[in-house]
Amino acid sequence: MSAEGRGKCLNCGFEPPADANFCPNCGAARRQAQDQQQSATRPPQPPPASDPVVRGIGYTFGGCIFIVAIFALLSIAALILLVALSAFGQVIAGPH
Numbered sequence: 001m002s003a004e005g006r007g008k009c010l011n012c013g014f015e016p017p018a019d020a021n022f023c024p025n026c027g028a029a030r031r032q033a034q035d036q037q038q039s040a041t042r043p044p045q046p047p048p049a050s051d052p053v054v055r056g057i058g059y060t061f062g063g064c065i066f067i068v069a070i071f072a073l074l075s076i077a078a079l080i081l082l083v084a085l086s087a088f089g090q091v092i093a094g095p096h
Contacts, residue, residue, distance in 0.1 A: 008015045014025035021030055 009023040009026060009028055009030065011028035012023060012026040014023055016023050016025070016030070022028065023030065
């Protein structure tokens, strides 16, 4: 960068005035060109946790785990009930 400010145009190499938002030589936006250069040099970042897609995946996964847990609890409760009723039926009927 030059002492005047933002340096040369990244599109054509011309050095416009420091207060220029567009290059007077090629018309490229100065801010956009700088952002593109910075984003090209930075490694890609993971999406933030507040991203709706990330939240949606988390809610979906959590919902599936919840449904599986409820199903497992209901299955165990049904099994206990069957064992209890079977034992109770044998007590009432007596030995055969």
